[in-house]
Amino acid sequence: MVQETQIEKENTYRAILYKGPSQDRGKFLASDAPANWVNGAAAVTADAGHSFAVALNDVVRNHINVKFFAYNNVPPGIPNVKTKSNGKGVIMISTAVGVNDGAWIVHTVPGFPAAKTGYSWPAAEIAKGHLLICMTIAETQINAIAASLFRAEPFVYYNDIPETETAGMPDFKKLAEGQIPSTPPFTISRSIKLTGAGAVSVHIYSKSAKSRYEMYRKVILRGLKKTIKVWSRRDNKLKGDCRVLERNIRLIKSPAQIGDHPTNAEADESNWIVSEPGNIFCFMDKPYAVTIQKKSQATEPALAVCIDKDTIFARFNTIAAQMLADNIFTFDYPQLLRNAGTLLYCVIYDFPLIVYYVKYSYCAAQLLKLCINDMPILFGVCVKNFLGVTVMKIVKCHSFYTNKIFPVLFVESQLCRILYLHKIRNAKIMLEDKMAILYKGPAQNNGKLLASDSPNDWANGAAPVTQNNAHSFAAALTDVVGPHANVKFLAYNNVPPAVPNVKTKSNSKGVIIISTAPGQNDGAWIVHTVPGFPAARTGYSWPAAETAKGHLLICMTIAETQINAVAASLIQIEPFVYYNDIPETETAGMPDFKKLAEGQIPTTPPFTTKRSIKTAAQAPVDIHIYSKSAKSKYEIYKKVIVKALKKTIKVWSRRDNKLKGDCRVLERNIRLIKSPVQIGDHPTNVEADESNWIVSEPGNIFCFIDKPYAMGVCIDKDAIFARFNAIAAQVENC
Known part of the structure; x- marks a missing residue:
């Protein structure tokens, strides 16, 4: 989208193609028609007629004023590449005098696109789901992109961008030379804006292999400060996580629909999230999984491209409408939220019990299932278990059962068993007193x-x-x-x-x-x-x-x-x-x-x-x-x-x-x-x-x-x- 004729044809500064498994055209979303998915105009195997054939025209062929940098963990024509990265994309710029145009394409297609040898979609990838996003940017923003990519350690298979175009861009130089981050920070965020009317903000989060952070929970949740809904291939270990209020990780049900095209998590190569509340959509280059190729994902580089645009969010949020029920670790998560900050009346062994000032509370019958015998909670302790249940400090370290401010309570021997939650497996103690x-x-x-x-x-x-x-x-x-x-x-x-x-x-x-x-x-x-x-x-x-x-x-x-x-x-x-x-x-x-x-x-x-x-x-x-x-x-x-x-x-x-x-x-x-x-x-x-x-x-x-x-x-x-x-x-x- 850096070529003049291309801009005239597309008149669009942002395009998304989402191709479901076994679909050859996919669904297209353009910035000038964002209200709904439309059918792709031609098969992705054709070298003309669809948006990404046009966008990549000067990548797969020669153009005197268009130069580019391409990366892919499965590069076209290069067998047996070993890399920790999963990143795939192309950075394009115009070298025409007085022009500050560029584009960044991120995608999920292995062996694609081949550089300067003609358009060719890998035949084996038709059976799979794929996501391609094209963003037009100012050429001056590619150093911010490079700073993020540098930490994601991509495999670069082609680069003909002249050094004269990137003078004063130290991060792009590191990226082009294949350097890897050896000193902190190993996790960063960078922001760019897309060109065009109503410039859209894009936030890029990346981590290097030296960072031990899990990408979804430690980087994205912390960056967005919102619940996220995740579409991804997934393993049997890493589940949804609803422990932290308004910082949940919810797994989207599979199969799902891209408009009227079906997709499923097993055959779909894309990984993406939407925030709750909106309006964030993020393209993720790594799946939500504990391990990748038998290695801990915490030791893998990763990158997320987060677009803050209501119309894009709306399309993907529709796909994400259904959540997996097994996301919820708690016995009764909605009830837990309704009880927050309230006095909760419960019955335990037919005795009345009032729990005062509990930040998140179960009714006592459920709480019993989490506990170990004969260890009364002391109010001086704030305890947070692996379900996120927190008992806050109230007064000066008295037994829950014997404190004088609880005249309704029976003696400890009669009530028993509201207990230290931090003794549960995987739990940990924290002082609410910071x-x-x-x-x-x-x-x-x-x-x-x-x-x-x-x-x-x-x-x-x-x-x-x-x-x-x-x-x-x-x-x-x-x-x-x-x-x-x-x-x-x-x-x-x-x-x-x-x-x-x-x-x-x-x-x-x-x-x-x-x-x-x-x-x-x-x-x-x-x-x-x-x-x-x-x-x-x-x-x-x-x-x-x-x-x-x-x-x-x-x-x-x-x-x-x-x-x-x-x-x-x-x-x-x-x-x-x-x-x-x-x-x-x-x-x-x-x-x-x-x-x-x-x-x-x-x-x-x-x-x-x-x-x-x-x-x-x-x-x-x-x-x-x-x-x-x-x-x-x-x-x-x-x-x-x-x-x-x-x-x-x-x-x-x-x-x-x-x-x-x-x-x-x-x-x-x-x-x-x-x-x-x-x-x-x-x-x-x-x-x-x-x-x-x-x-x-x-x-x-x-x-x-x-x-x-x-x-x-x-x-x-x-x-x-x-x-x-x-x-x-x-x-x-x-």
């Missing part, structure tokens, strides 16, 4: 808890930290101290549990936790001050000697994809890693995590770094991580933290007689907080408190400090700042 802070003063057993859903004051810890359940950090560490098939972690501590006489310059203590469940991008990072804690996979145990001391524990839920930024900061401080079972497949493309896991130390600058992450929440909290290695001669408070924050800081820390407060630089003071102080109504003092932290003046920064080879985890959240700033009300004179 950030939780436990500050335990010296000689205090329970400590004070600050949760992101109730940040206005410190609350008493619901149970002693020595107890293996009922308090937030026992719950957060359940799958660290005990086994879980889908939870893996890396733990570090300068005084590791059960490892005597460790010599390390680090003072750092923490745990990085991830979920390895398919389609999940969940993680957590816990930083704390407790030596010998937590023991890995051997049961919960709080060190008895540490109850007499003050300790601070902070849990942040993050996306798994952010752990490389965390690792980049941690390698500077050289932590002692005492446990790591995170598989390399989860951290592919994370070079800093690899260094951390292998115990590498920084030998070249920079020896001081800053990294930023966000918590996983509807209102994400910014966290900035400042770290310095032993090779850096900077003092962490003055040279790193004050310089970065550009504010006065108030410091809570054990201190020597040499390092005093420093008020020499206006608005860059270091003020020491007076000791003793109060955490709510719990006392603490610098002599017995193992924690080091600061608040900024003015706010709203709170930083957890690890020293002497130091790291600062700085949280930019007004509510957290306010609680610690109240502790820091009194400062010593400079």
